[in-house]
Amino acid sequence: MFVITAEEKGPDMPTLSTGEYTLVYNAFSFVFAAMFATFIFLVLSRAGVAPKYRNAVTMSALVVAIAGYHYFRIFESWQAAFVLTPGANGAAASYTASGSPFNDAYRYIDWLLTVPLLTAELIAVMAITGAKKTSLTIRLAGAAALMVALGYPGEIASDIGTRTIWGVISTIPFLYIVYELFVGLGPAIQQEKGNVKGILSNVRWLMLATWGFYPIVYSIPLLTGGAKLSATAVIAVQVGYCIADVLAKCGYGVIIYNIARLKSEGEPVTAAGTYAPASGD
Amino acid sequence: MFVITAEEKGPDMPTLSTGEYTLVYNAFSFVFAAMFATFIFLVLSRAGVAPKYRNAVTMSALVVAIAGYHYFRIFESWQAAFVLTPGANGAAASYTASGSPFNDAYRYIDWLLTVPLLTAELIAVMAITGAKKTSLTIRLAGAAALMVALGYPGEIASDIGTRTIWGVISTIPFLYIVYELFVGLGPAIQQEKGNVKGILSNVRWLMLATWGFYPIVYSIPLLTGGAKLSATAVIAVQVGYCIADVLAKCGYGVIIYNIARLKSEGEPVTAAGTYAPASGD
Numbered sequence: 001m002f003v004i005t006a007e008e009k010g011p012d013m014p015t016l017s018t019g020e021y022t023l024v025y026n027a028f029s030f031v032f033a034a035m036f037a038t039f040i041f042l043v044l045s046r047a048g049v050a051p052k053y054r055n056a057v058t059m060s061a062l063v064v065a066i067a068g069y070h071y072f073r074i075f076e077s078w079q080a081a082f083v084l085t086p087g088a089n090g091a092a093a094s095y096t097a098s099g100s101p102f103n104d105a106y107r108y109i110d111w112l113l114t115v116p117l118l119t120a121e122l123i124a125v126m127a128i129t130g131a132k133k134t135s136l137t138i139r140l141a142g143a144a145a146l147m148v149a150l151g152y153p154g155e156i157a158s159d160i161g162t163r164t165i166w167g168v169i170s171t172i173p174f175l176y177i178v179y180e181l182f183v184g185l186g187p188a189i190q191q192e193k194g195n196v197k198g199i200l201s202n203v204r205w206l207m208l209a210t211w212g213f214y215p216i217v218y219s220i221p222l223l224t225g226g227a228k229l230s231a232t233a234v235i236a237v238q239v240g241y242c243i244a245d246v247l248a249k250c251g252y253g254v255i256i257y258n259i260a261r262l263k264s265e266g267e268p269v270t271a272a273g274t275y276a277p278a279s280g281d
Numbered sequence: 282m283f284v285i286t287a288e289e290k291g292p293d294m295p296t297l298s299t300g301e302y303t304l305v306y307n308a309f310s311f312v313f314a315a316m317f318a319t320f321i322f323l324v325l326s327r328a329g330v331a332p333k334y335r336n337a338v339t340m341s342a343l344v345v346a347i348a349g350y351h352y353f354r355i356f357e358s359w360q361a362a363f364v365l366t367p368g369a370n371g372a373a374a375s376y377t378a379s380g381s382p383f384n385d386a387y388r389y390i391d392w393l394l395t396v397p398l399l400t401a402e403l404i405a406v407m408a409i410t411g412a413k414k415t416s417l418t419i420r421l422a423g424a425a426a427l428m429v430a431l432g433y434p435g436e437i438a439s440d441i442g443t444r445t446i447w448g449v450i451s452t453i454p455f456l457y458i459v460y461e462l463f464v465g466l467g468p469a470i471q472q473e474k475g476n477v478k479g480i481l482s483n484v485r486w487l488m489l490a491t492w493g494f495y496p497i498v499y500s501i502p503l504l505t506g507g508a509k510l511s512a513t514a515v516i517a518v519q520v521g522y523c524i525a526d527v528l529a530k531c532g533y534g535v536i537i538y539n540i541a542r543l544k545s546e547g548e549p550v551t552a553a554g555t556y557a558p559a560s561g562d
Contacts, residue, residue, distance in 0.1 A: 029390060084381065
């Protein structure tokens, strides 16, 4: 699900104006700050959720911690990939490729860890129990990991044909996840009460909308002929991933927390004023 | 709401005396220390507040964590933007522009995350509940984000006309926030008891006074003709932002915590001496 491999990008990074370079730089910094702020929020707020929903909040916290780490790495790699070059004859300075490759394979490593967790936290916050919960978690998390892993050979391939083939194969587990979300999880969502039912139903659309962004970006080289990306394409891809990641990880994590909070309100409280310990914590 | 873009600043940073450079350097270091100290205080003190007010303290903690991160970055960018240059013929050494841009777009990213949180924590600590709370939070946080986002195009514009237009447009959501704070929140503040009523009333003035500082700084280039800033102007802007940020984030966060503490005193305590879990945490 990626556009540009480290190998392709290294020598081929386009020359960017200082404004273009800074836009991407600032977008990475923004996402890093959003990830760690969400992490602090989830860690601090976790104890206020009934124990059986805490696993969902813990997984949300892991997702943003992992993504925050990778954004820090991506940020550093972006800095290393460019050199500020003074313009000749009084022209504006620009950022040119330093020769050091821009490694956004970090994103694949991030996804391999976080995308299965995103599916698992959705199931953890629902009213599904026992063997059915385990089975669903394994199937959805497994399909998510498979989807990411199958996209990678296409990502590092230098020819369009190989990229297309792996892209198509990777779409199969994606479609399976969509099927499970909208058909498989339907009955379990109908069993939820009040607000929770509506929020869970909407959260599937958030997943679909944000996840759907990745295959679009993956396809850009297929449309542009796979050669060196223009400055505009590089910026669009990076800023687009940033927006998708904030929605799919921070936004989604906070929504999962809110579902857990709402569901905790109906849970019994002990004489000590705390939630009774239960499975899941 | 910013004065100088990376592009403008990079090559155009004025030459500073070592005293001038160090003053700003130390101001950044001071704010970083104030932010992380406030963060530690809020995290440690959070459990002493009744659960329904903990979200307000959590958000205060997030604000100073996010701001602390950005001040660290601003600090590093400031160091990179200057080079210590020995004076000729025995003159005093000075700090001259290194060519590396001073990126205080970090401030905009910081505000985009923290300013909506500042409005949300005020509502979280008040006696507003249910749909009204959600609606107010969305309106105020949305207006705050809009205010910051609309200021940015003016900030990065190189001509005075564009800067003025976006500055004026950005003022509209600012005025809306002021209206909501002083008119919309009026009845809810009147419902509060004792000290809390007075503190909440005053906290609005703290917001207005500290936030009002930013448009003044934003306007400096309009008054000075928009060209390269003098050393004095650069120092005034940076030190001014530092003071405003400490008041608007650390000071405000501690006041919000105190309101939460005062309100917690009236909350029921369980047999074990802890607060019962409740909505909001």
